[in-house]
Amino acid sequence: MKPYTRKAKYYETDQMGIIHHSNYIRWMEEARIDLLDQIGFPYRRFEEMGYISPVLHAECEYKKSIKFDDEVKIIVSLQELGRVKFTLRYDIYNLSEDGVLSAYGTTTHCFLKKDGRPVLIDREMKEFSDVMKGLSEQAE
Secondary structure: OOEEEEOOOOHOOOOOEEEOOHHHHHHHHHHHHHHHHHHOOOOHHHHOEEEOEEEEEEEEEEEEOOOOOOOOEEEEEEEEEEEOEEEEEEEEEEHHHOOOEEEEEEEEOOOEEOOEEEEEHHHHOEEEEEEEEHHHHOOO
């Protein structure tokens, strides 16, 4: 998969002139949506199938500040795929600073039917499950 890249925007900075910590979570979301597009499962497809995918948990560890106009690369990988939920890992590199790892984090998601019932990913979304397992195997 192709990593997600973007430039840090001025409006994303805080009073110290660095990217505000909350924006890293937004970037992880952008990278997740990009990954889903790349593997043939744009988020809209899930909605058309009658599923929603809430975030159950999100965390980010900050290593080195990113500043306005720095270019970042985010590599998304599958950390865990269970029957009901899955966890993605995000490694955020600052390409403007020799590609240094600036932050990393995870998000955990599930799928629910529109009525709120949980979806068994391996059974009801087998194609998606197989593609995600394939991503995990490619990373190894």
